Amino acid sequence: MEQTPALVVRDLLKSFPSPAGGRVEVLRIPSIRLEAGQQVALRGESGLGKTTLLHIISGILEPDSGFVSVGGSQVTGLPESGRDRLRAERLGYVFQTFNLLQGLSALENVKLGLAFGRGADTKAAMAALDRVGLAGRAHHLPRQLSTGQQQRVAVARALANRPCLILADEPTGNLDGPRSREVIKLLRDSAAAVGSALLVASHDPEVLGNFEEIIDLAVLNQAPPQEEVV
């Protein structure tokens, strides 16, 4: 039986208002397809629209036109509440660094990944922390963790709800080479363990070198080149 693809993007178009008036086309993507469990890197220099694409896939932004579905559920055309729910239930998101809530412990941050979907489940959150080797630091605050440990907590949070797709936007932005490799390996292994597809956006060759499949956004995106995307 054919598995539902983790991600389908078709004829995606996104533009933003231009400061000079009119609109600036930022993304024109004919097609992206990720199968269930597939792990892909998205290459693109800063300003090419990687983050915008991830935001559209996750429903944070709406495209001008086009089709996006995650795990078989259509994202485009959903009302905002539907997209919020979809993010909570089917997606995991790893942001750039400093993406933990400073006032919450590691365990509480992971529970956030569950809270808006099936509900904050302490057992599931502890299991996710354990998977990234930080069960012993469940009650530490972010400031009591190293940068690498903070990012591992972020990975645990993204995995906690066993999403069908994990999006990671420059997840190693502030880490040195060894830590960077460590986080990517953890991300890949953890995603594979829960069966989540993985899409990592990065411009860093160190990151990209960990993936067999790479999508080059500069090639894929057919929007006219811009000097700067705001």
Add this chain to the structure above:
Amino acid sequence: MLFLLIRRGLRQHLVSTAVAVLLVALGLGLVISVWVVRTEAEQSFTRSASGFDAVLGARGSKLQLVLNALFHQEVSPGNVTAEDFKDIKNLPFVDRAIPIVVGDNFRGVRLVGTNADFFENLEYAPGHVYSVEPGGRAFKIGEKEAVVGSLAFHQLGWSIGTTFHPFHGLDYDVNAQHSEIFKVVGVLAPTNTPADRVIWVPMEGVQTLGGHDPSTFTEMSAVLIRFKPGAKAAGLMLDTRYNRQGRRLTLAWPVAAILSDLFSKFDWFERALQALAYLVAVVAGASVFSSVYSSMSARKRDLAILRALGAHRGFLTAAVLGESACIGILGCALGFGLFGLIASLVQEILRTRIGVLFDPWAWNPIMVWGPGLMLALSIAAGAIPAWRAYRLSVADGLSPLS
């Protein structure tokens, strides 16, 4: 998760949260204090009128008469003759008529002369009569004996059998000592009325002290009057006779209305205090706004992350409003504590200076609408930050920090 976020959010900005809570507490404490002290003080004074309906005295101010005869403050406006006393005592609708003679003191504590009727089942409140504590007895008429009010007894550090020289006048003057000696024979059982603050002696004991005008030996400062139950027109009739038809005496009636007029004289002061209290409440609201607004601004990225994780706009709004509500609730709890402190102080002052029992915890609607107001103000102060949280652009909030 919502309450966890609210708690942690408040803790993360502890200083501004604490300041806002303190200001809310101050606002509520002041609002309740001003309100309760005004309303309850007036009722306390009325209750302390010791169950008398009217006071007969020399021509003058009704308020002065009431304050002098019932609260043992002020000077007496003049004297009432023995015939006046007999005249009113014998009226068919008068239940009790108790004479009062003042004009002397012991170290500032007033001596009040009265007759034996004072200890004859005289009620100062429903079901409570003036009586002497065990171990003592009422004074004998004609003797230089004293029954001391419980507050005065402890204030002076006396015991049964203590003797003392009274001093002439209502204020203590060391050079105005009378040669006569009085002996303490009893302590008045506590009444929580101004009667506890004075020294009760036989009327003649005051009237005939050395240096007093012999022609006034049978006169008295005032007569305390209680009407018989059901004698509704009695007060109006006597008011017509003494106050309108007559020119020699004044009947202070009804006592409650006269006291109410006294308090209404302080309206301007009360309004000023109320305005101050409400101003503090508004400042407290502004402080809540400032605290929540700056907290929210500092946590813009956190809020964006929450949205990215699937939180609805409403969740963020509820979190912000919840923070301001929590500040309001904490502030209100502390505010009651502050009110308790202020009320205790007022209670002590009224008790020791005037002998009036002030009960600040008696039911008053302000206990409900006061905190309701402060809570509403706190929540309203969180409205703008909550609206900003609602309108938060997730994409902008997730923008890289560098």
Add this chain to the structure above:
Amino acid sequence: MRYKGPIAFLVVLALAGSAWFLVRARINATAVAGTSHDVPKPHEDQPPHGGTPIGLGEDQFNLELVRDPAAGTLKAFVLDGEMEDFIRINAKVLEIDVEHEGRKDTLKLLPVADAATGETVGDTCLFETRADWLKHADHFKGTIRSLAIQDQKFQSVAFAFPEGNAKD
């Protein structure tokens, strides 16, 4: 939206609380403005003892007649035009010609001294007389022969008791 309920509740609470505050502030202002327990205020143009008012002249003064059937007495109080103040006069007698059940008589009301009010004969507002028939006479006609109050003199003032002599 899952939190619509709590938000709506909080907003309603805030609005209700603010409205309550405004109402209470207004009530408080009203209460403070007019707190008077049952303070008796003299009613204008109402006889102070509930007796029969007899207007004198163009209502410059009044006489209030009060009958006590038990004692068989008739009292007359001299009052001002609004029946608020008692007016003391030095009259030695107040004579009233009366007609009751066909019989004619003259009542002589004498000045009353009252130590409580400070009134003396020659300086009093109260005149009184006693007659047995007053115990039973709840209706009669009368004419005040002559009465001098301050610098005015009133003569032959007719009235009916207890109706009085009001013109309207």
